[in-house]
Amino acid sequence: MLESLWVVLDMHFHGFLRATGVTLQLTFVSLVLAVVIGLIFAFLKLSRNPVANLLSHAYIGIVRGTPLIVLLMFLYFGISSIVVLSSFWAGSFALAIHAGAYVAEIFRGAIQSIDHGQHEAARSLGMARRTSMRLIILPQAFRRAIPPLGNQFIIGLKDSSLVAFLGVSELYSSAMTAAAANFRPFETYLIAGLYYLVLVLIFTVLVNQLEIKLSPDRRTAT
Amino acid sequence: MNVIETRNLHKHFDELHVLKGIDTAIAEGEVVVVIGPSGSGKSTFLRCLNFLEIPDEGSEILLDGEPIDPARDNLDKVRERMGMVFQHFHLFPHKNVLDNITIAPENVKGVPRKQAKAAARELLEKVGLPDKEKAWPSQLSGGQKQRVAIARALAMDPEIMLFDEVTSALDPELVAEVLQVMQDLAAGGMTMVVVTHEMGFAREVADRVVMMDDGLIIEEGTPDRIFSEPAEERTQAFLGQVLHA
Numbered sequence: 001m002l003e004s005l006w007v008v009l010d011m012h013f014h015g016f017l018r019a020t021g022v023t024l025q026l027t028f029v030s031l032v033l034a035v036v037i038g039l040i041f042a043f044l045k046l047s048r049n050p051v052a053n054l055l056s057h058a059y060i061g062i063v064r065g066t067p068l069i070v071l072l073m074f075l076y077f078g079i080s081s082i083v084v085l086s087s088f089w090a091g092s093f094a095l096a097i098h099a100g101a102y103v104a105e106i107f108r109g110a111i112q113s114i115d116h117g118q119h120e121a122a123r124s125l126g127m128a129r130r131t132s133m134r135l136i137i138l139p140q141a142f143r144r145a146i147p148p149l150g151n152q153f154i155i156g157l158k159d160s161s162l163v164a165f166l167g168v169s170e171l172y173s174s175a176m177t178a179a180a181a182n183f184r185p186f187e188t189y190l191i192a193g194l195y196y197l198v199l200v201l202i203f204t205v206l207v208n209q210l211e212i213k214l215s216p217d218r219r220t221a222t
Numbered sequence: 223m224n225v226i227e228t229r230n231l232h233k234h235f236d237e238l239h240v241l242k243g244i245d246t247a248i249a250e251g252e253v254v255v256v257i258g259p260s261g262s263g264k265s266t267f268l269r270c271l272n273f274l275e276i277p278d279e280g281s282e283i284l285l286d287g288e289p290i291d292p293a294r295d296n297l298d299k300v301r302e303r304m305g306m307v308f309q310h311f312h313l314f315p316h317k318n319v320l321d322n323i324t325i326a327p328e329n330v331k332g333v334p335r336k337q338a339k340a341a342a343r344e345l346l347e348k349v350g351l352p353d354k355e356k357a358w359p360s361q362l363s364g365g366q367k368q369r370v371a372i373a374r375a376l377a378m379d380p381e382i383m384l385f386d387e388v389t390s391a392l393d394p395e396l397v398a399e400v401l402q403v404m405q406d407l408a409a410g411g412m413t414m415v416v417v418t419h420e421m422g423f424a425r426e427v428a429d430r431v432v433m434m435d436d437g438l439i440i441e442e443g444t445p446d447r448i449f450s451e452p453a454e455e456r457t458q459a460f461l462g463q464v465l466h467a
Contacts, residue, residue, distance in 0.1 A: 120274055121312035121371075125326035125378055126302030135329060139316050216318075216358065 008187040012178050016195055019174035023199070026088070026160040026170055030095035031153055037096060038103025045108050056104065063101035069162050071098055076166045091163030099156045106152060110145035111137060143214045150207035154200050161196075171195055223250050225382045225413045226271060229282035233266055233275060240266045241277075242437035248382070253414045255424040255445070258434035259460055264417040267434065268384050271415065272304045273297045286381070302330060305375030309387040311367040313359035319346070319370050320355040323377045330378070338377070345373035349403050365396030369403055382413040389420055421464060425449055433457045 045056035063071070075097075076090035085093065114137050122132035164173035175192035179185040224247040231244040240263045248254050256264045269275040270283070276292050277283065283290050290300055314322050323342035327333040333341070346352050349369040359367060368388055375383060385404065389397045401423050408414055408427050418424065424431050424445055431448040433441040433456075441454045452458045 115312070117308060117310055117312040118314065121306075121308060121314070122326075123298075124272060124274060124301055124304075124306040124308075125374070126298050126330040127326060128298045131329055135325060136314055140314075143316065216316075 004184060005187045005190065008178075008182060008184050009191055011182065012174070012188070012191065015174055015178070016171060016191065019169055019171045020195055020199070022088075022168060022170040023157070023160050023172075026092055026095065026163055026168070027153075027157045029092045030099060030160070031156050033092065033096035034099035034103045034152075034156065035149075037100030038105075038107050041100065041104035042107035042111065045104065046111060060101045060104055063098055068094065068098045068159055069165065072162055072166060087163070087166040087168045091160070091166050091168055095156060095159060095163070098159070099152060102152050102155075103149065106145050106148045107141065109148075110141040113144055114140050143211070146207060146211045146214065150204070150211075153207070154203060157199060157203065158196060223286070224248060224284070225250050225252075225286060226415075227282075227284040227287075228271070229284070231267070231270060231281040231283065232278040233263075233270055233281070234278055240437055241270065244437075244439055246432065246439060246442075248413060248415060250413055251411045252429045253408045253412075253416065253427055254430050254432055255428035256415065256417045256432045256434060257419070257421070257424060257460070257464075262434040263437040264434050265386050268306075268386050268415060268417050271384060272301050272306055274306070298330075302378055303381045305378060305380035305383040307368065307371050307375055307383070307385045307388045309390050311359075311364070311371045311391075313362075313367055313371055313374070315359050317359075318355070319351070319357050319359070319362070322359065322370060323374045326374070327377050342373070342377060345376050346370075348376075348406070349373045350399070363396060364392045365399045368392065368400045372400075372403055372407070376407075382415065383407065385414065385416040385418065387417050387419070389418065419464060421449070421461075433460070435460070 041056045041059055044052040045060070047053060047056075072091060072094040075085060075094045076087060079085075118136050118140065119132050122136040123129070127135070160170060161172035163170055164176060167173070169177075171192060175188055179188040182188060227247040228244050231241055232239070233241040242263075244263075244267055246254075256267065258264050266275055270277045270281075273283075273290070273292055285300060285303065290297075314325065317325060320339060320342050323345060324333075324335070324338040327338045327341065328335060343352070343355065346355055349372055351366060351369055351373075354362065354366065354370070359370070362370065371388075372383075388404075389400050392400065397420070401420060404414070404416070404423070405427050416423070416428070426445075428445045430442060431445050432439055433448065433452075433454065435456050441448065441452065441457050448457065449461065452461060
């Protein structure tokens with residue numbers, strides 16, 4: 001069995017590597033968009049404007065209440081009479097819209113978790129609301145958001161496998177094709193799983209590094 | 223010349239009537255210590271002075287003789303002229319000590335970085351922490367944090383300093399170093415309003431002691447007068463409790 005594992009790995013190593021590149025592109029593009037979307041909707045949800053509030057609640061409610069695969073199919077096939085998106089972009093947008101809702105909640109929670117005294121101290125120094133948010137609240141909130149954000153990014157990386165159903169040749173799609181051709185689904189999916197696992201592990205290390213880098217006062221955190 | 227003056231200052235929090243008409247004036251260079259039982263409205267009074275709490279309609283607050291209208295005036299500009307120090311310090315944990323002090327002058331007043339840093343170092347010297355500029359707030363003791371907070375407020379070059387129970391969260395052995403800085407500040411001519419339970423400080427440093435209870439100033443006078451012959455029964459009762467505690 002170990003031998004056949006090597007054979008399959010040998011056969012698909014480069015193909016899977018190329019597919020991994022596509023997976024990473026999907027993940028990267030969608031997560032950058034998700035952070036932008038998430039930040040916007042976090043602010044909308046925190047806003048005192050009732051319309052902005054409603055909008056944010058509706059978006060988060062709808063996305064959390066529907067499966068990602070439905071959103072993927074909807075963006076690729078469902079709206080093709082209005083906009084035709086390439087499979088890559090339909091996939092990226094769907095992943096971004098999906099993750100954006102969770103990222104919005106992460107940011108909202110992180111912003112709200114910052115002690116109100118921080119804001120008051122900033123205001124008492126003459127900072128405008130905006131300045132206080134930019135210089136005092138957000139930097140602290142970002143740092144606090146990193147662990148749950150990292151978690152969400154890992155979910156996003158794995159969710160990108162669903163884009164296989166739009167025909168994008170990312171890692172999972174390559175695994176499906178390979179397994180169908182080599183009749184070795186056990187080895188093939190095992191290897192695909194390992195590829196994902198390695199990606200997630202690398203990513204976890206990077207997130208940890210980022211957290212340390214953004215916490216210069218970490219030595220005696222209170 | 224009065225730096226700040228309040229007329230008929232009222233404040234409600236929903237149904238709760240916290241301030242019930244405060245009329246007072248604080249002259250330039252004056253050190254006013256506000257005492258009173260908890261819940262008497264001392265902190266709310268202080269927070270209304272710099273509009274961290276917006277007073278009820280009809281209340282008047284005058285800064286340098288100019289009435290401030292919270293609906294119309296830019297309160298950020300008003301707050302620039304008043305320094306505030308809080309019970310729980312509220313230093314910015316993501317900034318080191320020097321940047322805690324320079325962040326407002328640089329970003330609110332547009333003071334060049336170099337100049338802001340030089341001023342901050344001077345202030346650190348003044349509060350006795352010249353060697354802490356690179357430290358993080360989390361590395362400081364409570365007394366050091368509070369001294370940095372005072373320096374941070376002073377960096378905006380305020381006309382008046384507001385102190386809200388600034389020693390209440392400190393370990394007893396750290397109280398003196400903070401009071402010393404405040405005393406130096408008073409000696410330097412700073413106009414100060416100090417809410418505190420430190421009666422020794424009130425006695426030594428205050429020009430005037432204001433006794434609040436139930437949202438009103440019930441008595442005020444020189445520390446000598448208030449502490450040795452309080453006129454009001456409630457003042458007597460309060461002082462009896464805190465001085466013999």
